[in-house]
Amino acid sequence: MTGTASRSLSLRDFYQQGMEEIRARFHSTQSARSAGREAITARARLADELVTRLWRQYSVHEALQSGVAIVAVGGYGRSTLYPCSDLDILFLLDNNRTESQVKDPIRRITQEIWDCGLRASPATRLLSECDSLISGNAEFTLSLLDHRFLAGDRKLYDRLDQETLPRLLQREHRTLISRLIELTEDRHAKYAHTLFHLEPNIKDCPGGLRDLHVCQWLTTLYQIAAAAQKRSRTEPVGPADFQQAADFLATVRCFLHYAHDRDDNTLYWSAQDSAAAASLGLGDLGGRIADSSVWMRAFFRNARTISRRANQLLEEAPLLRGTSFVDQLRRKNKRIQADGYYIQHDHVFFDQPATPRSPDPVTDPDIVLHLFEAIAQHGCQISSEAEDRLESALPHIAANLEEGPALWKHLRNILNGPHAGRALRAMHALGILELIVPEFLGVDALVIRDAYHRYTVDEHTFVLIDTLHALPTPAVSTSTGRPNPLREWQSRFGELLKSQPHPELLYLAALMHDVGKGRETPNHCTESARMAKDLFARMDLDAYEAGIVNNLIVQHLALSSALRRDIFDSETLRLVVEKIETPEQLQLLTLLTFADIAAVHPDALTPWKAENLWNLYVGASNFMDRTVDEERVQSRVHSELIQRVTTLEPASSQAIRDFLQGLPQRYLRTHTSEEILQHFHMASRLVRPDAKASADDLAAAVAKAVELDLKQAIPVSEITLVALDRSRLFATIAGGLSAWGMDIVNAEAFSNANGVVVDNFSFIDRFRTLELNPTEHKRFLKSLKDALTGAVPVESLLESRARGGRRRTPKVKVETQVNFDQEASSHSTLLQVIAQDVPGLLRSISISLAEHDCNIEVALIDTEGETAIDVFYITRNGEKLDSARAAQLRDDLIVAIAQNPL
């Protein structure tokens, strides 16, 4: 054996023995969070000793006597060397050396390193070559940011450390920052910009070890940038658990290297199970073994901490742009001041207290929540400085946070903002969300460990809310550049979302729908609903709002379940409609289902599924409309809905039941108990005619029996008519509203078994008559009552409107369609009219119906954009229309609509 071979053997033995000791120590301590850090530091020390010994042996070579230094760079330069990582070393040469002079000894050193069992990644550079940033190889310069003297010419190294590199960074720090950001963006894009993967790569994924290095490099470069701009940079404190997160990931990477026996950083499914069994990085569990989903929860929490910090630093880059006076001025001019905070360069900052004795704005919950509303509305970032102040102020915010309607107002504004997901994630990371919704604590980083759920439960919730907000403006292509296959469906569902009057209820249901998963419970839907009730109480939601959100949460899997059945079968539709009850609930639940499926996994919602969901929605919607006439209240039958009303006024229980008898079930489901009681009181005030009166007296008495109630609001007001049923009632009120310039957007007309009608009209006051003239309310109601009682012909009211008005040109032309369905109801004919939504349309239709002696049993009036969609259940002489009458009515309706004088 040659001397070299013999030396290598002893060096190899030395190294291998050291590695075995490190491995054994790691495996015996791997439950400790710091086990990884200790192992990689120990390996770096071992490699240092190896390199130093080698240098001592080879430095006798003349070429290495001076002007050559061995420098540790990259991870090795940070004194961290993972079990299977390469050894990154730089052979630094003085400028008066040539590579050919040192090539041979360097080759032999590198060969010996390989022979010992390490993989060396050597680079040889002149000192002068380290002074320039090579286009296309910024990675080399970045690796130099972490450098450490190992052996050789110390003075040469000192020149690199104290002159060359500082000079280079002074000159090129901005280019390096840009390049680093580009490289990071490219890397993140490969992993779809998310840290949530079923088998994450713990080095390269967002939130992985590479992001940790990015944090360290950017911190260094920002300090250099600040110095260059002659300003101080206060290093943000950052998350308290950042170092712990770094240690955890280091331990996981060591574990994977030992398990795979190579530099493979993928946390495979089986590796997750092994890590959990070893309680890797979790500390002392008192003899218990962690479940794999519990272990992955810890993993995602730590990765999220790293990711959050990296994203903060990446987004700080624009704040460093420009050093010129003009740039500074421009920056100042861009400041947007609010109460207690300001937005500058897309970042939000808290104001400083005006005086030392003034309260700090960050301790005011109102200001804090306004700040998050701004983030939700504008998509800006919270600055690191604001985060640090918020974390310190958390106890004060918690102490001062008031419950009640104001809290709901804040949350509503956040949820409704187009960037709600961003605001909610920031609030969640800082603990603010949990102050408002402590129920959310249980789902923090909660893992549903199967091959289907990609995200933790909290992230799934935020992705769901993002998905909803993105519906109205679907992307043309996906994040990977492919055409978006769901675009058509997102548009369609987006139209549905745009038509919702209370989208915040949908978003609130989305926020709470899975909180029950944090509990040990067989049914997370009901548990989530139960937990949400506490939130409703704290925010003082009214019964109507709370009811909608509660039902959405309870039923949020109903449509997904129905999709597994025959969606075209009427039995499936019947079961769906039984659970969902109202059209508004159906629409909201359809939207929630779309987003819920999409937020399980990026590929979970296929166009196939989206189309099926749409078809299910259409089928259920039509089924609901077609059965409204059939399902009538039987007041003798026990019903919780009836009981809710009678509980409000037990003394009138029987009278209330008589009032409800024969009304469609939909009436009960679409009105609150308080509203129904009010309608009952209105009906009670109707003076019924004496049955023995003459026909004329009877007609006059019926005509006078009218009660009206107005709820004026912006943008949509509501008027309720309760009256004794008679001919042309619906046409008259529709005409009266049109005469006042009111745009009817939807209406419902129901009648009970005792001949009392309850008509609700929602309308937009186009000319703001009622809004700007509160004194006109009385005159408005009197005018309608006069028309309804016959005191003033409604035609005279309409005449002035027809003369004075000018019809606006519609943006979308809608063809008139008139369709009859004789099968939908057992005793009425269903009439559907689709037409251009114009003033006076409803009156024209209802006049035609009256002229054909048709009685309106039920009317469902709706508007979608420029399209009026009017559904009537009509009878004539108590029977369905025959086909001849229906044909004549169709012709007359088309003519009447075309000739509408308004």
Place this chain on the structure above:
Amino acid sequence: MQKIEAIIQPSKLDAVKDALIELGVQGMTILEARGHGRQKGHTETYRGREYSVDLLPKIKLEMVVTDELLDSVIAAICSTARSGKIGDGKIFVSRIDNAIRIRNDERGDLAI
């Protein structure tokens, strides 16, 4: 070895899968599909607009089984996927020359 391609109603997928697993069918491919045979689809009206549902949602299952298992697999699919109505679907059978497991180069029946 025989390849089975079965077009079934989506609502029957769970029942068919369970039956096949019980029979020992180790692997299958499931595809979302659309189609129709004599069941022609229909037109739905919503908000005044007509939506033609010409191609109805279906599920296509593909699997390769040994000759010995063929008949029982077909019987299992038929019994679990049948509702008696038009639109139940179809099964196609074709011969497979060979199968190879990529991981370890197992061939023939061993690979399935």
